[in-house]
Amino acid sequence: IDSSKWKPRQTRGTPSYRYRSYFALGVLAVGLATGLFAVLNPRFSKYYEIIEPKLRNTEEDYDQRALLGFVAQKTEKQLKEVIELQKKMLSDR
Numbered sequence: 001i002d003s004s005k006w007k008p009r010q011t012r013g014t015p016s017y018r019y020r021s022y023f024a025l026g027v028l029a030v031g032l033a034t035g036l037f038a039v040l041n042p043r044f045s046k047y048y049e050i051i052e053p054k055l056r057n058t059e060e061d062y063d064q065r066a067l068l069g070f071v072a073q074k075t076e077k078q079l080k081e082v083i084e085l086q087k088k089m090l091s092d093r
Contacts, residue, residue, distance in 0.1 A: 011017040038044050074082075 011020070
């Protein structure tokens with residue numbers, strides 16, 4: 001039995017390993033080039049100015065989320081009772 005014709009147990013050292021590395025480097029290079037083009041191109045700066053404030057979390061957002069974590073969650077029944085109480089108080093005026 002000629003074992004030299006067998007399939008390799010690992011890809012390291014084979015041509016497919018080298019081509020896989022080239023492909024991965026190509027994908028990274030294209031992604032890097034596209035990202036740099038989008039960041040450095042003045043045409044995209046106006047879109048970035050529109051999108052960036054929506055992505056930024058302010059300190060008020062963090063404070064509000066922290067406060068909401070301390071508040072006890074109300075069930076649907078409790079919310080309906082509060083709404084009915086508000087309606088009753090408004091009708092008593």
